[in-house]
Amino acid sequence: MNLTLKIWRQQDANTKGEMKTYEVSDISPDMSFLEMLDVLNEILSKKGEDPVHFDHDCREGICGMCSMVINGRPHGPKQAITTCQLHMRSFKDGDTILIEPWRATAFPVVKDLVVDRGAFDRIIQAGGYISVNTGGTPDANEIPIPKKVADEAFDSATCIGCGACVAACKNASAMLFVSAKVSQLALLPQGHVERKTRVEKMVAQMDEEGFGACTNTGACSAECPKEISLENIARLNREYVGARLSSENI
């Protein structure tokens, strides 16, 4: 396959970026999208030009590191996969492909397609945990948890923290990410003790980071590589209202 790539190039956070055009040829349909970019980077390196920087690590769709908007869609045209799992057979010979970074105020560009997602870490630090120290915990089977509840909590827990939800949202809202963690811990009995403070603190941190408001368009869930459900956002709203009405914590 021969392809035309239009890629966002930006030297660093303080430099203005622009779309640049590259041609690649002899691309095998069996290559992953990132392997296709590897090919481009080898060509650029050979010529002594700076390779296109992009985040990637596990290349198995689980670490959440890869992050690019391909032809206007986070993680590209296919449902329920990350960029690293996208293969070139999803494209046609002669295609022009637009490749951009996540675009959100709370995710500033570091270089080319690499963005800073530290805001997600800080939201988890604000309360996305159960406050137990190592040791001294009860036997794992002491609290039975209905399978249905455990499975639902698991579905929420599968979020990989990639940020596609933010990139997909016209408001750059982080509600799907935050609600997935709030839901997981609100569903499980172990999380009940801190249920109210958790949701309040995480939402407060989300606002502070500069993410936009949620207007329930559902683009986040539609583009989520792990298909995190919109129900999580509904649950977060319930948890939040409940906490605000009755909590005296913050």
Add this chain to the structure above:
Amino acid sequence: MILDSKIPGGALEEKWEKHKFNIKLVNPANKRKYDIIVVGTGLAGASAAASLAELGYNIKAFCFQDSPRRAHSIAAQGGINAAKNYQNDGDSIFRLFYDTIKGGDYRSREANVHRLAEVSVNIIDQCVAQGVPFAREYGGLLDNRSFGGAQVSRTFYARGQTGQQLLLGAYSALSRQIANGKVEMHSRTEMLDLVMVDGKARGIVTRNLITGKIESHSAHAVILATGGYGNVFYLSTNAMGSNATAAWRAHKKGAFFANPCYTQIHPTCIPVSGDHQSKLTLMSESLRNDGRVWVPKEGRKGLTASEAVAIPEEERDYYLETKYPSFGNLVPRDVASRNAKYVCDEGRGVGATGLAVFLDFADAIKRDGKDVISAKYGNLFDMYKQITGDNPYEVPMMIYPAVHYTMGGLWVDYNLMTSIPGLYALGECNFSDHGANRLGASALMQGLADGYFVIPYTIGDYLAQTPYDKIPTDHEAFKAAEENVKSINRKLLSIKGEKTVDEFHKELGHVMWDYCGMSRNAEGLKKAKEEIKKIREEYWQNVKVIGANEELNMSLEKASRVADFLELGELMVDDALHRSESCGGHFREESQTEEGEAKRKDNEFSYVAAWEYKGTDNESELNKEALQFENVKLTQRSYK
């Protein structure tokens, strides 16, 4: 040098209890006077950093990824072993200990493995308390599955994403301590040297991957939890960024490297599809429960999966079923891998590259129906289709072995301290618990055991004997280490040669895979050593690294990691050459039984090979730690 493993005396089951009582403690008010560096935030690193911070120590944690949650522990699929005996099927701490020692082909320490089995039960309690959503039964209690190398069901799991859920649990505990101000987190920061003062580990030098700034960090002790070195082979199931640099540079400062030749090659991975391949994807071992492995009796180069459907039964060779009638397709990982290699070497491999065998579900689907097979393996079938474009419900899968895990690593004593005082190694980074072969679902167990339940005790013993004084980072030892790092990076950037870093890495990978992979012999290993030396020599004259140090520069990051792989690769070959026995994942063709199976030489090789660095141009020195077996009887494995 005499290696003191510091294994406590007494009966096996009392060693850890007694040791915990005998080692020194740091009083709670004094813990805040000690600083500890933790490098790596996978299961071992994140759990250690969080647990030590909870105790009151000041922690500085480092990872090269953009967030501690991305460490490659996240990709582990199957599960985590623990001797809970919830299934009432006869499991016990001693049975888990025994299975792990035997699975490791009698090349690990009894005392360490028994401790691992003891604390395994606490890990599950800890993770559940953190909110890890393990699979449950309808009654609400935890579910278990069985795994290779065991006859009991002791594996706890969270669908096919157990590693992810456990890591996110440890990450949440770490995040809580970051918020508490007890952990200072440095992401996108890579350790490039260890700093020693008066023969003790007292800090590290790092590179900020965004700005390129070389910085020093001082502490009273340093913990490395930096994972394995499978990427020496270029292609492996490791993450793209997984590297050996932190461990290797500590090795060059005096930490012994143990059993580097013990690598695990996993039999069921998606085969290489061409030169562009950047990494390999594992397909769960559980597929071999229903899939039948075969190749055509007569070699047919380029045979595709859709053509294979038409090949009549009498022209197929179900080689595992023929050769190992009692275990069939369920032989252990190393045996399955080696036999796939043999049939491909005979020219009977399939697919475009000839380096693949079929894993066929046609009979299973005929027997059980598509729905049953889909319920068991649906997600794996989907993943396979996504990557290869073939539909495994209609045509056979193609699989081939791939490098997956490294049992070798930095030598540590019972306290997990390396041969450098004050330097510890945890998880896959150390060599301690898996011997020559790791059993499935044991990597997660070991990472978390080390981080949650071993290091919080053992590090106190060392710190209690260490003065509170901090060493300022303008100390000459820090300055010298910084200069060393800067000069390596300067050198790499100044060569401006013709070949890219990846080209060299691929060359190294080919040599390692061909001569130090699934099957090894003296002649090949000697050849590999020469080849690696040549590649390394050329590397330092002809590598092309783009850009500058003072920026985000992934080309430079990779160049510095590959420089270390080029040295580590040679040590792996040295170790494989000296160990002229077969054991676990290390198969020496010269040492096999009449039936062609791995043959140990217990009289000669029942020891840990701990290598001491003597300079890049000099041969490393071998130190031996004898292995004593008092509680298990050494037997030869048979799967016929």
